[in-house]
Amino acid sequence: METSSSTLDRFLDPVAECFTAGVAQRIVELPTDPQSVERLQQLREKANFGTLSDDERAEYEEFIEAMDLVAILKAKAKAVLDKQS
Numbered sequence: 001m002e003t004s005s006s007t008l009d010r011f012l013d014p015v016a017e018c019f020t021a022g023v024a025q026r027i028v029e030l031p032t033d034p035q036s037v038e039r040l041q042q043l044r045e046k047a048n049f050g051t052l053s054d055d056e057r058a059e060y061e062e063f064i065e066a067m068d069l070v071a072i073l074k075a076k077a078k079a080v081l082d083k084q085s
Contacts, residue, residue, distance in 0.1 A: 008072065016076035021084050027077035030070065036063070 019027070043060040046052045052060060 012072060012076060016080060019077055019080045024077035024080040028074055
């Protein structure tokens, strides 16, 4: 059985192969939106206290999935840069 990370790799590896050094560097340096960070902190605190509504839980899960995807893209971009150095 294939893991979700290998499935995601199958989709993202061809994308990473398109990265130039400049694009990879920009992806590695992508900042996090301050408003998103603040909202995520609010949701994390509510999750820790068990007070998330269903809508907030869905929003929190969406944040986590998005952050995971960006982290994977940044790792792939860094790998491109490492290969080129």
